[in-house]
Amino acid sequence: MKNDTKPVEPIPLATDRLQLSETSETHLDELVELANDYEVAVRLARMPFPYSRSDGIWYLQNIAPACASWSVLASGRFIGIMSLKPEPELDFLGLGYWLGRSYWGQGYATEAGRAIVQYCASLSNLSHLRSGHYAENRASGRVLEKLGFRKVGQHKRDHPLLGKKVEHVDMLLKIGSPG
Numbered sequence: 755m756k757n758d759t760k761p762v763e764p765i766p767l768a769t770d771r772l773q774l775s776e777t778s779e780t781h782l783d784e785l786v787e788l789a790n791d792y793e794v795a796v797r798l799a800r801m802p803f804p805y806s807r808s809d810g811i812w813y814l815q816n817i818a819p820a821c822a823s824w825s826v827l828a829s830g831r832f833i834g835i836m837s838l839k840p841e842p843e844l845d846f847l848g849l850g851y852w853l854g855r856s857y858w859g860q861g862y863a864t865e866a867g868r869a870i871v872q873y874c875a876s877l878s879n880l881s882h883l884r885s886g887h888y889a890e891n892r893a894s895g896r897v898l899e900k901l902g903f904r905k906v907g908q909h910k911r912d913h914p915l916l917g918k919k920v921e922h923v924d925m926l927l928k929i930g931s932p933g
Contacts (some may be wrong), residue, residue, distance in 0.1 A: 762838055762847070762877060764822040767869040772862065774869055777823035777835060784832035785825075786810040788854030796915050797891045798852055799922075803915055824844055826853065826866045833857040836866050838874070841884060846926075847874070849885040849898075863897045871901055875929050881926055888913065889921035903927040 761894030767774040786807050788794065795803035802809050809887035817823070821839040841848050849870065851862055874880050885903055887894035888911075897918055903925035 756908065762822045762874070762880075764824050764838075765873070766800050767824065767873055769865045769869050771828060772866055772869070773827045773830075773865060774824040774836060775827065777795050777814065777818045777825045777849060779811075779838075781825050781827075781832035782807070782810050782814065785813075785835070788832070788834065789852070791855050793855050794852055797888065797894065799888075799911070800914070801852070822847075824870070826851075826868075828857065828862060834866075838870065838883075846882045846884045847880065849927075863894075864900045865892065867897060867901045871929075878930075880929055882925070882926055884921065884926055886922055886924045889923050894933075895923060895925075898925050900925075901927060 761888045764774075764776040768775075786805060786809070789801060789810065790803070790805040792803055792923065795801040795805065803841040818837075823835060823837040826834045826836055834851065834857060836849070836851045838849060849867070851863055871883070874883060883903070885898050889895075889896065889908065904924045904927070905922040905923055909922055909924070910919040912918075913920045
């Protein structure tokens, strides 16, 4: 991927149980409801808590357009977000995601992640994806491992919600590798 490449297009994707569509205001109320959960926010690097409607609107107007952002739907119900953020300094895209707490442990993150990884594999200008998780968030680490990501480092990282540095695991996926 070249540094001047625009983010990939968030084309509609589907799996056996999920539909992934471009993030829009259509699901704003559900986004705010699910994101306004301390247990969700504490696992993420940049999600504010409490999470308000204005936070959701800010995300939709400022963050979603700067990356490829998909709303994840199960049986037509919004359950979370998957995104690919350009990281020009690394020449990679960064995979980020979150699901509402009531959807954890059901394989949805892995299933949606596989759809994103397969989509990325179809792009000729992309060789790697980057992601990571706070070391305490072992469930997210397992999702990334199932997708084929491998640990490439670990460091202390600021955690805005906790107000301190915590261990963060950096992971990398070579596109085309088994996952």
